[in-house]
Amino acid sequence: MSSMGNITLVNGPVVKAENMESFKMREMVLVGEKKLIGEIISIDSGNATIQVYEETAGLKAGEAVYPTGKPLSVKLGPGIIGNIFDGIERPLLDIYDKGTSYIPEGLGLSSISLDKIWKVKMAVAAGDKLKPGAIFGEVQESTTVTHKLMVPPNMEGTAAFVEKDGEYNLEHVLLVLDDGANKHEVKMYQEWPVREPRPVFKRNPIEKLLVTGQRVIDTFFPLAKGGTAAIPGGFGTGKTITQHQLAKWSDADIIVYIGCGERGNEMTEVLEDFPKLSDPRSGEPLMNRTVLIANTSNMPVAAREASIYTGITIAEYYRDMGYNIAIMADSTSRWAEALREISGRLEEMPAEEGYPAYLPSRLAQFYERAGDVKALSGQEGSITIIGAVSPAGGDFSEPVTQNTKRVVGTFLALDKALAYSRHYPAINWINSYTGYIADLRDWYRDNVSDEMLELRAKMLGLLREEHKLMEIVKLVGEDILPDDQRLILEISKVIKTGYLQQNAYHKEDANVSLKKQYDMLKVIDRLYEKALAAVKAGIPISKVKDEKLFYDIVSMKYNTPEGDEKVFDNYMKQIDSYFNPLISQYDKGGKKHENEIS
Structure with missing residues (x-):
């Protein structure tokens, strides 16, 4: 000392x-x-x-x-799941229960309750040799999360004492390790510095999809388990609701939601809604596999800077148990503003827009802590980081967005025009991108279909072609275009309204399986191919675009229950039954057969 x-x-x-x-x-x-x-x-x-x-x-x-x-360290042990902490892991619910609506000064670094009793089941015996990270017992932390008790990464030895199964608090010594020189007491919790990444045995290649149930993400801009993503967007474009959807529907085992410098009313909504949400996988409350870190814009700015490190350290701890973790950081722009304020008070030389010169490296250090790994425990787990970015005025050229864009694998650019037209998720298909297509190709082939990514590329090609054609339409109108290009405009409307737009409050549309996404793509592709054949046969576009047929295809997202494949077969037959007779009435020159004319 x-x-x-x-x-x-x-x-x-x-x-x-x-x-x-x-x-x-x-x-x-x-x-x-x-x-x-x-x-x-x-x-x-x-x-x-x-x-x-x-x-x-x-x-x-x-x-x-x-x-x-x-x-600066955090306590890692049972009691984290379902809890709500501030930026340095002080439990907000416990503080509130003590009769204060504000965090009192000088409270100290309180965190998880050391007095709470947990039922422990030991998994080792005296005389066992335990390496760093070895699992020596289990605690049922929530109905959906089994907490695996691990030897701290900086400790190993022979088990000289092993406590029997029973109910103990976090301070109880469960294990004594003898490394030949010293004896080390192992309790139910461990401490770890928040700015130091927890060690792993090895990093695995990125090759598994984080299934989100959101079509625009899973199909067009997929995110890999262990990968990174940024969701930039101006005010009102839906960053928070998009992260809520990912938290609720993604197939991650545990969600760590970091409210980093957001407005108090937004965090209030999270704190009120998350405990009420039902986990679609288990039917249990979503909080049974969620950790919330709330550090609002009116809380101390330095704690805001530390909050993302607190969140990622907690995520690494559960990753080492073999869980797949998804971190929602909302938003890294507010975190960067905290860096800027502290940097200014330190009188450091400012860089672009007043941010410190080390902003890019700090962002990279945070996102680099994502990954799919084999932990010291031998378990395989992953951390996927999804960070919201709040550029002032929706300007994506500002430093936080640009520096984030350099280090993330998926960039989901939210569009103000889409949001204001009530197209949600408001992810712009022209400005967004993903770098995980090559890594996930085998996964799509093994779990969905070889054709999935081919259809994706085809539909994205149509949308990009439509984007170019719209520049012409704005100048001279749609009538000047040939029918095959006008067909691209009509099919793009179907893709945008019937596929990319998704209703978070609709029973059938809020969460969509990959199989259903693939079947929907096949139906839209069949519509395009049959319509294109009709245009090439000389049929006018006014006849090709049947209002009822196109409306039915757009509405199929609401009218097709999960697992009902016959419905998609019926859509295919409906398309064929409209276009096949129509095409047969026309010759290659675009004229009706003589008997039809007579």
């Missing part, structure tokens, strides 16, 4: 102190008489700069700075 330092300057969340020679870089400290939580971010001789994670109003020069001897 080091000696105390003394405060010399207070500038918002930034505090400077002297007599800090024995303190370490990144050490967590307690600042002032209230013992506010802080972290050392620079040391120059005996002078240190500290960022404080609590409100610093009332701090005075000369007050003491107390050491802790360890970096």
